[in-house]
Amino acid sequence: MENILTIDLEDWFHICEVEHLLPRRNWDRLPSTVVADSEKLLRLLEQSGSQATFFVLGYVAEKYPELIRLIHQMGHEIAYHGWDHELIYNLVPNDFRQVLRRGISCIENLVGRRPVGFRAPQWSINDRSVWALEILAEEGFVYDSSMAPLRIIGNESYPRNPWQVSTATGHLWELPPLTLKTPFGRYPAGGSWGLRCLPYPLIKQRVQKLNERHTPALFYFHPREFGGKRSVPGLPPSKKFALHGGIWRSGSQLERLLDDFSFTSIENYLAN
Numbered sequence: 001m002e003n004i005l006t007i008d009l010e011d012w013f014h015i016c017e018v019e020h021l022l023p024r025r026n027w028d029r030l031p032s033t034v035v036a037d038s039e040k041l042l043r044l045l046e047q048s049g050s051q052a053t054f055f056v057l058g059y060v061a062e063k064y065p066e067l068i069r070l071i072h073q074m075g076h077e078i079a080y081h082g083w084d085h086e087l088i089y090n091l092v093p094n095d096f097r098q099v100l101r102r103g104i105s106c107i108e109n110l111v112g113r114r115p116v117g118f119r120a121p122q123w124s125i126n127d128r129s130v131w132a133l134e135i136l137a138e139e140g141f142v143y144d145s146s147m148a149p150l151r152i153i154g155n156e157s158y159p160r161n162p163w164q165v166s167t168a169t170g171h172l173w174e175l176p177p178l179t180l181k182t183p184f185g186r187y188p189a190g191g192s193w194g195l196r197c198l199p200y201p202l203i204k205q206r207v208q209k210l211n212e213r214h215t216p217a218l219f220y221f222h223p224r225e226f227g228g229k230r231s232v233p234g235l236p237p238s239k240k241f242a243l244h245g246g247i248w249r250s251g252s253q254l255e256r257l258l259d260d261f262s263f264t265s266i267e268n269y270l271a272n
Contacts, residue, residue: 037223058083079117196246
């Protein structure tokens, strides 16, 4: 049974809802780490023979085209993550459509293939922006991975396994991240602070149970988790924890997953 590995390809300063601390107009003047951090991650994947889906931010693709080509040449899937980390529920439908078309054009020019998958920054396709699914289907996307079955960022009533969404413009596969059931609600076990702070045996046990039912577990990582910690003065405590909580365990958690399980991209999973 192959599980699914995904990477949100963005830089350390692509943090949602802190425009007052990291305004977009200043991004080009900040020291980027995305290439060096991504190269560390790519070495881990190469050593294990694993394939992954890289959800590429348009801003990164435009600035570092050779990185995108390298990822593609190494056999990984290039999907789309929005242009400059915009939250989808803060956009109007026509603006979202233009964001999609800009990214499709950029990625297709770089690797010769248009992306078939999308992930919204901060899982921001939810009850406030479900209209986005119709636009994704209409613009030719095959799947989305933006609806988290979690409180606050999503809705715990969303399906927890891959499922097909029917819209007025066509069908779309939806692939949610791994979560765990707790007495306090669902826990985000598939990535970020949730994965980093969870004892590895619990993760392994959950993945094994899913695989016994022929269901894949979907994990997600960010390149910044494999580089040096970058401080942002004034960052709210909740954001600090989400970004840096248990970050020293990112590499070891991923290495153990790669040792114990097989991983592939979303595109390969759907094809098989």
